[in-house]
Amino acid sequence: MTTxxxxxxxxxxxxxxxxxxxxxxxxxxxxxxxxxxxxxPVVVLSAYRDCxxxxxxxxxxxxxxHASIPMGPTPVHDLAGTLSSELSGTASMLFxxxxxxxxxxxxxxxAFTPTVVRGLEPRITAITDAxxxxxxxxxxxxLVQDLAYPLPITVICxxxxxxxxxxPQLRRWSTLLARALDPVSATTAGRTEATTMVRxxxxxHEYFEQLVRHRRTRPSNDLLSALIAAEESxxxxxxxxxxxxxxxxxxxxxxxTVNLIANTALALLRPGHRHQLAxxxxxxxxxxxxxEESLRYDPPVQLVPRIAxxxxxxxxxxxxxxxxxxxxxxxxxRDPDVFTEPDRYDPARGDRHLAFGLGQHFCLGxxxxxLEATVALTRFARRVHNPRLACGQIAYREHxxxxxxxxxxxxxxxxxxxxxxxxxxxxAL
Ligand code: HEM
Numbered sequence: 001m002t003t004x005x006x007x008x009x010x011x012x013x014x015x016x017x018x019x020x021x022x023x024x025x026x027x028x029x030x031x032x033x034x035x036x037x038x039x040x041p042v043v044v045l046s047a048y049r050d051c052x053x054x055x056x057x058x059x060x061x062x063x064x065x066h067a068s069i070p071m072g073p074t075p076v077h078d079l080a081g082t083l084s085s086e087l088s089g090t091a092s093m094l095f096x097x098x099x100x101x102x103x104x105x106x107x108x109x110x111a112f113t114p115t116v117v118r119g120l121e122p123r124i125t126a127i128t129d130a131x132x133x134x135x136x137x138x139x140x141x142x143l144v145q146d147l148a149y150p151l152p153i154t155v156i157c158x159x160x161x162x163x164x165x166x167x168p169q170l171r172r173w174s175t176l177l178a179r180a181l182d183p184v185s186a187t188t189a190g191r192t193e194a195t196t197m198v199r200x201x202x203x204x205h206e207y208f209e210q211l212v213r214h215r216r217t218r219p220s221n222d223l224l225s226a227l228i229a230a231e232e233s234x235x236x237x238x239x240x241x242x243x244x245x246x247x248x249x250x251x252x253x254x255x256x257t258v259n260l261i262a263n264t265a266l267a268l269l270r271p272g273h274r275h276q277l278a279x280x281x282x283x284x285x286x287x288x289x290x291x292e293e294s295l296r297y298d299p300p301v302q303l304v305p306r307i308a309x310x311x312x313x314x315x316x317x318x319x320x321x322x323x324x325x326x327x328x329x330x331x332x333x334r335d336p337d338v339f340t341e342p343d344r345y346d347p348a349r350g351d352r353h354l355a356f357g358l359g360q361h362f363c364l365g366x367x368x369x370x371l372e373a374t375v376a377l378t379r380f381a382r383r384v385h386n387p388r389l390a391c392g393q394i395a396y397r398e399h400x401x402x403x404x405x406x407x408x409x410x411x412x413x414x415x416x417x418x419x420x421x422x423x424x425x426x427x428a429l
Pocket of ligand 1: 062105260299304305356358363364365368369
């Protein structure tokens with residue numbers, strides 16, 4: 001174990017200069033082994049073996065009240081805090097241990113099984129094609145703004161029953177709340193930002209309160225109506241849990257998938273990988289392998305926190321009850337003890353990554369994210385001819401926990417019309 005009296009190495013994760021390529025820094029952190037930040041009850045894990053063990057360990061809680069330090073923007077959180085306790089919304093499954101976690105997850109799990117999700121493929125294809133048609137009409141394509149973002153936000157809004165016309169407002173709240181997953185700075189700027197996040201969270205919750213009031217009187221065939229029915233007819237869902245679940249599904253359902261689509265496209269648009277992009281269009285079976293390798297190589301969620309509610313012993317560190325554990329899953333995904341030449345992008349490796357987590361909080365939306373990415377990238381590869389990056393420097397979103405480009409403007413020679421499996425052009429939506 002390394003104890004860092006000067007925890008600068010971890011603090012540098014917050015440095016905007018790291019956004020373009022945090023992987024050399026992750027490698028430095030990983031080489032030090034498990035790190036305890038000075039005298040604080042904060043532990044940073046970056047080896048695959050350690051992260052996988054803690055993700056599976058029932059002593060590793062997601063409930064913030066187990067923390068021995070207050071979880072808010074206090075000085076120690078300069079390095080490793082999250083705002084979660086300040087925010088309402090912690091009633092969702094993501095912040096609950098069993099038995100509450102089991103009860104809440106079971107309520108929505110059936111909407112996200114691989115079989116149910118497969119049924120969404122025609123709609124996901126139609127949304128993707130409509131997005132590419134709009135880009136073809138304009139003669140311009142920013143892969144993030146025109147495809148990677150509109151697809152998952154449309155899908156999750158339709159599933160939940162959230163009107164898509166409210167998207168601009170939802171986007172603003174969601175962007176701010178995604179920042180609440182980051183370690184925050186206790187500087188004045190950090191505190192101001194914290195206030196903005198708390199306000200955004202309150203506004204999003206008030207938005208869902210209004211939507212629930214409206215939908216109670218006019219139920220529909222959507223997840224929101226199903227959750228309202230569960231709240232009304234049984235004692236398995238409180239009102240607070242209903243609202244928090246909606247907010248979680250909305251944010252988790254798109255903030256991550258946008259990055260998976262964009263990070264994958266980016267990997268394949270880089271010199272040396274364009275043949276793989278061509279194979280994507282020609283050989284759909286190859287697409288799954290490409291997506292799994294992108295999840296390993298450049299995961300949309302870079303770190304995941306836990307609190308030790310009991311002591312946890314790992315080979316090189318003893319974690320005490322109440323310690324905050326920060327798991328750098330993006331570092332674990334490039335652990336040379338598990339992956340040969342981990343910095344090489346190689347779709348032939350298989351899917352042994354931690355990008356969706358592990359154990360009981362394993363991502364509920366993984367089948368949906370995989371399907372959306374498969375459809376988006378396959379249609380992109382088939383329809384967009386000779387795509388090239390139109391920018392030298394990639395502008396990344398400012399988030400630390402969630403990682404993906406803010407924009408990916410492309411040049412291309414043409415965008416082919418959408419075709420049905422029988423080879424005929426699809427009608428535009
Ligand atoms: C590429 C896209 C995605 C990635 C990389 C991703 C990643 C993750 C990770 C790492 C976790 C575990 C967090 C933890 O252990 O603390 C998680 C949980 C979760 N994800 Fe995803 N996610 C993605 C897409 C989605 C989608 C499309 C949905 C759809 C609704 C979704 C819903 C959830 C939910 C509800 C949880 C909480 C599960 C639980 O606590 O039992 N995710 N996700």
